[in-house]
Amino acid sequence: MKLSTFIRYHIESILAQWDAFARENTPQPGLLSNEALRDHARQMLAAIADDMETEQTDPEQRRKSQGHGPKVESEESAAAEHGKSRHLHKYTLLQLSAEFRSLRAAVLRLWEPYMEHADVDALHEVIRFNEGIDQALAESIKGWTRHTGDTRNLFLAVLGHDLRSPLASIALAGEMLAEPSLSTEDIGALASTVTRASRIMSHMINDLMGYASNQLGGGIPQHPEPCDLLEPLNDAIADATATYPGARFELHAPARLNGHYDRGRLYQMFLNLLVNAARHGAEGCPVVVEAGGRSTGYVVSVTNKGEPIPAAALESIFQPLVQLTEEDHVTRPPTSLGLGLFIARKIAEGHGGGIQVTSNHSDGTRFTVALPNKASKA
Structure with a gap:
C-alpha cells in the first residue's frame, strides 16, 4: 500500500499515536482536552498526503530539500495554526518539534507491515513524506514564532x-x-x-x-522573616481602596497571624488579588476577605460577587500575556497584561503554598491562598 494511501485509510490509528504522545508531552498535564491535544493533526496529515500525491520534478525536489520549497499561500495553514495554539498552551519549541518527530516515527512504524516492496518507489514515498513533515514543522514553528512576536508587541x-x-x-x-x-x-x-x-x-x-x-528562570526572589501576615494584608486593603475608591472591603480575621514570610511579597500578592476582585466585582457588593489558621498553616480567601468564571477558563486567568477571548467567557480590560494573578500564584508557591480559585453564581468568585505556618523558624 502506498504511504499516502495508508495515511488516509489509517488516520485514526495514527491520531491515536499522536494523542498518546501529546498527552505525555504537554506542559499542562490534565488541563488540555482531547480536542486541544489533537489540535490540527488531522488536517496536517491530510495536507501531507495531498503533497505526496502531487507531481514533483527533480529540480523542485532538490530546491525543497534545501529549504526552498513552494511558499504556503496562507499564513493560517493547519500547521501554522497548530504552532500558534501550542504557544498559547505554553509549549516550548523543543516540545513542538518533538511532536513532529514522534508523528514521523509513528507513521513509518505503522506503515511498515503494509509496505509491499522495499524498493526505490517506497524510498521515494518516504522522502516525499519526510518533506511533508519538514514543511509542516517549518510552518508550525513560524506560527509559534509569529505569536511570540504578537505577544511581545x-x-x-x-x-x-x-x-x-x-x-x-x-x-x-x-x-x-x-x-x-x-x-x-x-x-x-x-x-x-x-x-x-x-x-x-x-x-x-x-x-x-x-x-x-x-x-529568566530565577523565580521571584523571596526573603522570609518573622512577621504578622495581617500587616501586609491590611496595607494591601488600604492601597486597593485608594486605587478603587468605589470598592468596599470587609476583613474577617483574628488579632494576629504570626509566621515567617516575605512581607513585601505577601503585600504584592494580596494587592493583586484585591485589585482583581474590585475590578471584576458586582457594583454595590463588598469584597470579602477572610483569614485564619488551619492545621497546615494559614488560609486567606478573597471573594467577590459578579459574573462567574467558567470552569474551563479557571487556569487561563493565571497565564500572563494571554489575550482571553469571548470563548473563555472571561473579560479582561483590553489593556491588561494579565500579570497580577500570575505573580500572585508564583509568590504563594515561593512560600511553599498555592492559590486555588472557584467560581459560581451562588458563592461568587473566591481565590484561596494557602500558606504554610513557619512561625517556628522565627
Missing part, C-alpha cells in the same frame, strides 16, 4: 498605555501646582492624585520585575 503596547495614564495625571498635577492661586484644599487633592498615580505605577513595575525574574 501586545506587552509593549499595553505597558505604554497603562503607564501613560498615571504619568499624565502626575504631569497635570505638576502643572496645576505651579498655579499661585491654588488653595490648600486643591493642593491636598492634587497630592492624593499624585500618590495614587505613583502607587499604580509602582504596582505595575513590581509585577513586571517579578514576571521578568521568573521568566
Whole structure:
C-alpha cells in the first residue's frame, strides 16, 4: 500500500499515536482536552498526503530539500495554526518539534507491515513524506514564532498605555501646582492624585520585575522573616481602596497571624488579588476577605460577587500575556497584561503554598491562598 494511501485509510490509528504522545508531552498535564491535544493533526496529515500525491520534478525536489520549497499561500495553514495554539498552551519549541518527530516515527512504524516492496518507489514515498513533515514543522514553528512576536508587541503596547495614564495625571498635577492661586484644599487633592498615580505605577513595575525574574528562570526572589501576615494584608486593603475608591472591603480575621514570610511579597500578592476582585466585582457588593489558621498553616480567601468564571477558563486567568477571548467567557480590560494573578500564584508557591480559585453564581468568585505556618523558624 502506498504511504499516502495508508495515511488516509489509517488516520485514526495514527491520531491515536499522536494523542498518546501529546498527552505525555504537554506542559499542562490534565488541563488540555482531547480536542486541544489533537489540535490540527488531522488536517496536517491530510495536507501531507495531498503533497505526496502531487507531481514533483527533480529540480523542485532538490530546491525543497534545501529549504526552498513552494511558499504556503496562507499564513493560517493547519500547521501554522497548530504552532500558534501550542504557544498559547505554553509549549516550548523543543516540545513542538518533538511532536513532529514522534508523528514521523509513528507513521513509518505503522506503515511498515503494509509496505509491499522495499524498493526505490517506497524510498521515494518516504522522502516525499519526510518533506511533508519538514514543511509542516517549518510552518508550525513560524506560527509559534509569529505569536511570540504578537505577544511581545501586545506587552509593549499595553505597558505604554497603562503607564501613560498615571504619568499624565502626575504631569497635570505638576502643572496645576505651579498655579499661585491654588488653595490648600486643591493642593491636598492634587497630592492624593499624585500618590495614587505613583502607587499604580509602582504596582505595575513590581509585577513586571517579578514576571521578568521568573521568566529568566530565577523565580521571584523571596526573603522570609518573622512577621504578622495581617500587616501586609491590611496595607494591601488600604492601597486597593485608594486605587478603587468605589470598592468596599470587609476583613474577617483574628488579632494576629504570626509566621515567617516575605512581607513585601505577601503585600504584592494580596494587592493583586484585591485589585482583581474590585475590578471584576458586582457594583454595590463588598469584597470579602477572610483569614485564619488551619492545621497546615494559614488560609486567606478573597471573594467577590459578579459574573462567574467558567470552569474551563479557571487556569487561563493565571497565564500572563494571554489575550482571553469571548470563548473563555472571561473579560479582561483590553489593556491588561494579565500579570497580577500570575505573580500572585508564583509568590504563594515561593512560600511553599498555592492559590486555588472557584467560581459560581451562588458563592461568587473566591481565590484561596494557602500558606504554610513557619512561625517556628522565627
